[in-house]
Amino acid sequence: MSEKFDRVEVGHRFTGVHTFDEAQVRTFASAAGDTNPLHHDIAFAEASRYGRLIASGTHTTALLLGLTASHFSRMHSVVGISFSVDLHRPVYADATVWMEWEVIAVTHGDRGSQRVTLRGSMRDEVGEECVAARGTIRVGAPMNISNQ
Known part of the structure; x- marks a missing residue:
C-alpha cells in the first residue's frame, strides 16, 4: 500500500494484522529472554x-509499537519518545490480531518536526481488546524518498 503524507494530523489512523504460531511465540520469547513456560511448554500452558500457549507481552507490545515505526518511517524520520501499554487479555499462540493506532494530538516543533501522541490497540478475532497502548513519537520533516 502506498500512502504519501506531508504532515501528520489528528485523526490519522493506520492498521496492521498479524497471525501468531507456536514456533514464533517460542522463538520470540526466547530471544527476549522470557523463559515463562506459558510461552514454551504446551503441557504447562x-x-x-x-x-x-500464549504470546509474551513483550511480543505483542513489540508488534504494536513496531507498527508505528514502520508506518511513519515510510516518509519521515521517526523516533519513539514514550509508550505505555496495558495487557488486558492473553493473545493465544494461534491467534490473528488486528492492530490500530490513531493520532490524538500533534504539536509542531522546530525544523518541521512534530510531536505526535497516539492511542493504539490490539484486538483478537472476536474484537476483544487484548492490548491497549498510548505513545508519543517525534516525526521529522518529510523525507525526499521514493515510496514503493
Whole structure:
C-alpha cells in the first residue's frame, strides 16, 4: 500500500494484522529472554488458566509499537519518545490480531518536526481488546524518498 503524507494530523489512523504460531511465540520469547513456560511448554500452558500457549507481552507490545515505526518511517524520520501499554487479555499462540493506532494530538516543533501522541490497540478475532497502548513519537520533516 502506498500512502504519501506531508504532515501528520489528528485523526490519522493506520492498521496492521498479524497471525501468531507456536514456533514464533517460542522463538520470540526466547530471544527476549522470557523463559515463562506459558510461552514454551504446551503441557504447562494447558494446565494453566489459559489452557494453551500464549504470546509474551513483550511480543505483542513489540508488534504494536513496531507498527508505528514502520508506518511513519515510510516518509519521515521517526523516533519513539514514550509508550505505555496495558495487557488486558492473553493473545493465544494461534491467534490473528488486528492492530490500530490513531493520532490524538500533534504539536509542531522546530525544523518541521512534530510531536505526535497516539492511542493504539490490539484486538483478537472476536474484537476483544487484548492490548491497549498510548505513545508519543517525534516525526521529522518529510523525507525526499521514493515510496514503493
